[in-house]
């Protein structure tokens with residue numbers, strides 16, 4: 001028999017890909033290119049193992065893959081043959097070929113109320129307060145992924161069907177972390193994993209709100225959360241914010257007049273202004289929640305970043321009666337590219353949202369959740385946060401210095417005690433929208449200040465994230481900003 005085509009196959013023991021997969025791929029290619037034609041008999045595993053000097057099982061594994069993919073057929077006691085009905089199936093066409101895909105749908109659909117303004121992709125800029133993915137523990141991450149995807153581990157982790165609440169390893173690790181560092185006396189049964197805070201807020205709000213329910217938010221606020229509430233038919237009632245955070249007396253005034261279903265609060269660092277809700281107001285809010293039976297959605301989006309004093313524990317850590325639903329995320333710890341967040345709440349509420357989430361997402365991302373669970377178990381997350389806090393403290397200080405040295409005639413901001421952004425007020429003569437457009441032309445992202453309130457009341461302020469840029473980039477960013485402000 002002529003086996004000369006075997007000379008095309010080069011196997012390398014040192015390559016990253018296992019030898020049996022190299023052999024499988026080589027055979028696939030020979031068949032796909034017509035070098036090995038339909039109905040041709042493939043040499044036996046003994047012949048191939050001798051020819052390539054590899055273990056017979058290596059050949060058997062490669063052949064099994066080719067059989068299961070349909071490239072080869074097994075004929076009783078005759079051996080393996082190239083399939084004459086190859087897996088590269090050409091679908092049968094019907095109707096007239098469509099050259100241009102339709103731009104618009106021919107059916108009616110609901111539009112999202114107040115869509116948030118999309119952002120173009122920029123290499124650097126004053127974002128909303130994102131971390132720097134360049135310092136994320138990506139090597140440890142890829143090791144954890146390899147560990148999970150390694151063949152003999154697959155059955156242990158990946159074959160399991162998770163509950164709607166998500167991966168148990170990560171839930172256990174997170175619960176431990178919450179007990180140790182955030183004063184929350186919880187177990188994994190109080191915890192549900194999601195694809196980020198935004199999904200958490202949506203799930204929670206969907207189960208809390210009915211059409212026409214009142215939700216209290218601040219003004220200004222995190223509009224994407226507000227949009228979520230209004231898209232569910234809720235009615236937004238607003239209260240102010242001062243240096244001690246959300247003004248809780250205004251919440252009380254509302255509660256006296258109207259039935260409030262829930263309150264959305266960014267307690268640790270108010271979004272967008274970055275201020276921390278004071279202890280007195282936290283206690284008052286809890287007391288009102290009990291008195292008027294409303295839920296508090298506490299969105300603690302960047303709890304880990306505090307640079308001066310000890311941070312205040314979450315409001316949820318003082319929740320004796322089960323009024324608080326605590327929402328958190330890994331977007332500010334690692335990057336929003338890793339879609340991972342969580343909800344913490346009384347067990348019966350978690351069970352309900354775990355059931356409900358299955359309508360849109362069966363079980364979350366098991367591999368990502370297991371990988372982050374491994375990072376927790378190996379203290380990678382803890383060490384990363386420690387390192388990141390030091391780096392971002394330096395960047396905060398450098399950015400503050402630069403803004404004050406170069407731009408104090410045009411803007412005013414306080415040094416935030418925590419978080420990843422400055423809340424910055426600009427001279428009313430400066431149009432943030434024009435400035436944003438000009439900076440974009442220079443490759444710098446600069447927010448246009450339109451994403452914090454619905455109305456047109458002019459705050460002329462914006463969040464200026466400092467953490468995703470190193471000192472060199474911050475210097476360059478401030479230089480561009482200064483030039484463009486000068487032209488405003």
Ligand SMILES: Cc1ncc(COP(=O)(O)O)c(C=O)c1O
Nearest residue numbers: 196197198222271301329331336
């Ligand atoms: C206040 C606040 N809440 C929630 C989110 C949503 O975060 P994610 O869905 O990425 O976890 C963000 C995003 O930046 C935020 O700033």
